[in-house]
Amino acid sequence: MQERRPIKIGPILSALQVVACVLMVVVYQREGATGPIHSVQAAIAGIVAPLQGPGEAVSSAVDDLGQAQSDGSADAETLSALKEQNAQLRNLLAQAEEYRLKAQDLENLLNLKDVYDIDGMGAHVIGRSTDSWNQTITLDIGETSGVKPGLTVMGAYGVIGQVASVSDKSCIVRLLTDPQSGVAALIQSNRAEGIVRGSLDGLLYLENVAADVSVEPGDVVLTSGLGGSYQRGLLIGSVVKVEGRAGDATRTIVVSPNDITHGYEDVIVVFEASGDTGNSGSSDEGSNKDEGASS
Amino acid sequence: MDSKLVWMVRIAGGLVSVLLQVAVAPFISLGQFTPNFIAAWCIACTMTDPANPPYFSAFALGLAFDAVGGGPVGAMAFCLLVVTFASSRVFMVLSNDTVFMTVALIFAASLAVEVLYGAVLCAVQPAFSWGTALLYRSLPLSLYNFVVAVVVYPIVAFLRLKLAASSVEMPII
Numbered sequence: 001m002q003e004r005r006p007i008k009i010g011p012i013l014s015a016l017q018v019v020a021c022v023l024m025v026v027v028y029q030r031e032g033a034t035g036p037i038h039s040v041q042a043a044i045a046g047i048v049a050p051l052q053g054p055g056e057a058v059s060s061a062v063d064d065l066g067q068a069q070s071d072g073s074a075d076a077e078t079l080s081a082l083k084e085q086n087a088q089l090r091n092l093l094a095q096a097e098e099y100r101l102k103a104q105d106l107e108n109l110l111n112l113k114d115v116y117d118i119d120g121m122g123a124h125v126i127g128r129s130t131d132s133w134n135q136t137i138t139l140d141i142g143e144t145s146g147v148k149p150g151l152t153v154m155g156a157y158g159v160i161g162q163v164a165s166v167s168d169k170s171c172i173v174r175l176l177t178d179p180q181s182g183v184a185a186l187i188q189s190n191r192a193e194g195i196v197r198g199s200l201d202g203l204l205y206l207e208n209v210a211a212d213v214s215v216e217p218g219d220v221v222l223t224s225g226l227g228g229s230y231q232r233g234l235l236i237g238s239v240v241k242v243e244g245r246a247g248d249a250t251r252t253i254v255v256s257p258n259d260i261t262h263g264y265e266d267v268i269v270v271f272e273a274s275g276d277t278g279n280s281g282s283s284d285e286g287s288n289k290d291e292g293a294s295s
Numbered sequence: 296m297d298s299k300l301v302w303m304v305r306i307a308g309g310l311v312s313v314l315l316q317v318a319v320a321p322f323i324s325l326g327q328f329t330p331n332f333i334a335a336w337c338i339a340c341t342m343t344d345p346a347n348p349p350y351f352s353a354f355a356l357g358l359a360f361d362a363v364g365g366g367p368v369g370a371m372a373f374c375l376l377v378v379t380f381a382s383s384r385v386f387m388v389l390s391n392d393t394v395f396m397t398v399a400l401i402f403a404a405s406l407a408v409e410v411l412y413g414a415v416l417c418a419v420q421p422a423f424s425w426g427t428a429l430l431y432r433s434l435p436l437s438l439y440n441f442v443v444a445v446v447v448y449p450i451v452a453f454l455r456l457k458l459a460a461s462s463v464e465m466p467i468i
Contacts, residue, residue: 024369134365200431
């Protein structure tokens with residue numbers, strides 16, 4: 001009688017894991033931003049974000065290391081008292097500078113809030129993207145503060161992205177420069193509409209602009225509010241490069257975001273906004289405010 | 296070698312790699328390129344012990360990578376599972392554990408992880424184009440991951456040797 005070979009569990013388990021991965025990817029893609037996997041992902045991002053605090057501190061400490069090394073090469077005996085005093089003063093100065101920068105940041109945010117008549121909530125950036133394929137940040141406010149997927153997020157100088165997924169106390173914001181980002185936009189000077197997209201090469205491209213429209217470097221680009229995904233009339237950036245001319249079907253328009261994509265600490269999640277900074281007197285803005293709010 | 300010890304080392308190393316991915320990787324990125332400590336750890340484990348590839352680590356750590364990142368959950372787990380399986384089989388078939396071959400396979404595995412991940416993203420997200428993903432992400436990232444994996448590999452090999460030495464019993468004469 002032939003002896004039966006024992007069934008190996010390892011390969012079966014591995015195959016099941018592969019199937020589970022494929023299923024998860026499919027479900028993730030199909031469930032939308034409010035689905036359970038997205039919510040779990042946002043919650044985990046909120047939980048692990050504080051771990052980045054020490055990393056940030058180490059990063060700045062490494063920057064200071066070179067400075068400390070050059071300081072250390074001086075004659076310690078003669079300079080020790082002065083050094084100590086200097087260190088204290090430097091510490092105070094650093095604190096004051098930190099407060100000043102923070103105040104400036106908050107002031108800019110407040111100014112922006114006034115300019116656009118924004119109904120929004122300030123938030124602190126608590127985490128950054130841990131991989132190269134996604135450009136996201138994590139904020140310290142979530143569903144309990146009224147944040148929903150799709151809301152516009154602004155930095156001190158303009159739009160920086162959109163809420164991608166939300167958990168109770170945190171949310172993930174997909175930045176404009178992420179390849180998956182797309183904003184319905186308009187050029188302020190000639191009101192031509194298009195879509196600003198992020199890309200893997202790190203640039204913002206203005207696409208789908210009508211071929212007969214003339215676009216020049218320096219033209220200001222705003223959100224158009226079309227499609228309802230972003231509030232209308234918020235500043236995105238300005239055109240920095242145009243390859244090709246009007247009438248050219250393969251024209252490439254590069255937009256420089258008005259807000260820097262790294263280094264911001266405080267942002268505003270926009271619940272509602274009004275106004276188009278370019279044509280503040282135009283009559284169609286009031287009606288668009290309601291459209292934007294309903295989105 | 297005691298399989299419990301191997302498991303413990305893999306779990307501890309996996310936790311450290313997740314911690315490094317969350318707390319350190321964003322701050323040592325070169326331009327837009329952030330290293331993948333998790334992939335480096337899985338590849339190093341595979342190369343040190345190709346007969347017992349870390350499938351479960353690849354699955355769990357891949358999920359952790361996806362969960363803390365912003366990509367589709369399951370994508371990196373899938374890539375790591377496929378690459379650990381393929382690279383361990385290639386290593387066994389070649390049966391050549393010289394330094395050059397090991398380093399070459401580490402590079403191939405690093406490249407495979409990023410190319411496969413790029414392919415998955417291109418397949419599920421229309422915003423990604425294959426050529427751009429390969430040029431602007433997969434190739435530079437695989438180089439960065441390769442460097443990290445080459446640094447991690449000797450550590451894993453050393454730990455494995457230590458474990459092997461500690462589990463050898465003295466012969467009774």
